Amino acid sequence: MLTSRRLGTHDLTVSELGLGCMGMSQSYGGPEERDERESIATIHRAIELGLTFFDTAEAYGPYTNEELLSRALQGRRDSVVIATKFGFRFENGRISGVDSRPEHVREAVEGSLRRLNTDRIDLLYQHRVDRRVPIEETVGAMAELVHEGKVRFLGLSEAGEATIRRAQAAHPIAALQSEYSLWERNLEARIIPLLRELGIGLVPFAPLGRGFLTGSVKRAEEYSEGDFRRNDPRYQGENFDANMRAASTVHDLATRKGATAGQIALAWLLHKGEDIVPIPGTKRRRYLEENVGAAHVSLNAHEMAELDATLAAEKVAGPRYSEQQMAMIDR
Numbered sequence: 001m002l003t004s005r006r007l008g009t010h011d012l013t014v015s016e017l018g019l020g021c022m023g024m025s026q027s028y029g030g031p032e033e034r035d036e037r038e039s040i041a042t043i044h045r046a047i048e049l050g051l052t053f054f055d056t057a058e059a060y061g062p063y064t065n066e067e068l069l070s071r072a073l074q075g076r077r078d079s080v081v082i083a084t085k086f087g088f089r090f091e092n093g094r095i096s097g098v099d100s101r102p103e104h105v106r107e108a109v110e111g112s113l114r115r116l117n118t119d120r121i122d123l124l125y126q127h128r129v130d131r132r133v134p135i136e137e138t139v140g141a142m143a144e145l146v147h148e149g150k151v152r153f154l155g156l157s158e159a160g161e162a163t164i165r166r167a168q169a170a171h172p173i174a175a176l177q178s179e180y181s182l183w184e185r186n187l188e189a190r191i192i193p194l195l196r197e198l199g200i201g202l203v204p205f206a207p208l209g210r211g212f213l214t215g216s217v218k219r220a221e222e223y224s225e226g227d228f229r230r231n232d233p234r235y236q237g238e239n240f241d242a243n244m245r246a247a248s249t250v251h252d253l254a255t256r257k258g259a260t261a262g263q264i265a266l267a268w269l270l271h272k273g274e275d276i277v278p279i280p281g282t283k284r285r286r287y288l289e290e291n292v293g294a295a296h297v298s299l300n301a302h303e304m305a306e307l308d309a310t311l312a313a314e315k316v317a318g319p320r321y322s323e324q325q326m327a328m329i330d331r
Contacts, residue, residue, distance in 0.1 A: 001050035002295055005277050007201030008174030012123065012153045014081050016270060016295055018053030019046050019288070020205060020281030025065035026228075036068060038284060043072035045285045047079065049292045055177075055203070055279045057085035057127055058112055059095060066115040077118055083203075084112050085157060085177075087127035098328065100130035102141035109145055125155035125177055129330035135163050136170045143171040155203070160330040161194055168198050177279075179320060180204035182213055182265050182311045183246055186331070196275065204269060207278035209316075210234065212247045213265040233318035242317035249310040259297050266294035268307050 002015040024039040043054065054073070056065045066084060073080060086108035089099040112121060124145070126138060145151040153174040156167055167173050176195055180187050181204060195202055210232065211217040220235035229235050234243055247261070254261040262280075269278045280291045299307075319326055 002292060003050075004052075005201075005274055007123075007203070007275070007277060008153065008172065009199035010153065010172060010174060012081070012174045012201075014053035014277055015051045016277060017051060017266070017292060018055055018083075018203065018277055018279035019043070019051055020279040021054060021056045021065055021069055022060045023281045024068055024283040025061045034283070036071075039068060040072040042283060042285050042288050043069070044076075046288055046292075047076060049289070051288075051292065052079065053081045053083070053277065053279070055083045055205075056116075057125075058108055058115075059085065059088050059090075059127060062088075062090050062093065062095070063111075063115060066112055070115060070117040074117075081122040082116060082118065083123035083125065083155070083177075084116065084121055085125040085127035086112065087125075087130065087157075098128050098130040098132075100126055100133045100138040102133075102137055105138060105141040106145070109150060113150060120149060121151045123153045123155050123174060124151045125157045125175075126159070127157050128328045129156075129159050129163050131330075135166045139167045139170040139173075146171070158329050158331070161190055163330050164191075164194060164198070164200070168200065173198070173200050175201040175203050175277075177203040177205055179206045180269070180276075181207045181209045182250060182268050182307060183209045183243075183316045184320065185311070191331075196273075201275045201277065202273075204276065204278045205281075207269050207280050208262050208265050209243075209247065212243050213250050214260070214262040215247065215251055217244075231322065233322070234316065234320075236318070239318035246311065246316060249307065253303060253307065257297065257303075259293075260290055262290060263294040263297050264299075264307075266291060267297035267299050268304065270295060271299050271304055 004013050005016045006013050056069050087098055087100050088095045089097050142154050155175040157177040208214050219240050220230050223230040250264050251261045254264045269276055282288050
């Protein structure tokens, strides 16, 4: 069974691993590869294993992932922590920009509450920083929802240092969600020290390096149309070859430890601090069970140093996102 960790300095307690639900509705695999019955069974199995922290967003689908999670949690709502996100506007079922105006915050949260079939959101994130709206105004609107009992805790996603400081001054922030893994280390120099200074937890998404750290990836052109990885720069050409080489240290250590490469990658994150709660995504029970097994993998100081040194030296090839998507990152 998983143990608990606390995000932030208040009373948001979650399982040490969460479940990213996005891939159940989009991005990974085409529609023909999605299986709602298996996704719901995966969520139920997660609860059996002691996993209580489920991550979704209005943008996933859009909207359909929140509805799926609601169906899966019917009769189980009070035993779990639900995190969701707002901050985009949509046209014809696609993201068309960011929108964190206070009036939109309320509209988005009311929609999430309805789709999730719940009276409160445990952790509400701003999905991407909207540079047109002062963060104090956005957080102020979020805080009003806390006072009304519709939201319990507040979070940010992919926010930079200045935004985090200003947001925290407006209302306590429990967590920052951002990409962080053995091979995506951009948070280490400045963001993680800031989070610890302010008492904010870290929720890493893509903790398995978008699959590279598990060794289960294919080249971009081998994925179906509609799969995020088909257009991911890191899966293309020479970038793919370089990134497979960068991940080889993880595979070598996994062999020595009798674990999987994915378990080593997650164990590394869990050993990085009690204020870090990774949310590996999966839509199948067998991968969920493997991920949960990472909580029982022990890494000594020498093994942590080996992973730190090798993956820091082997730079990941290719940007995290397309140029347009990178423009939305507040760093």
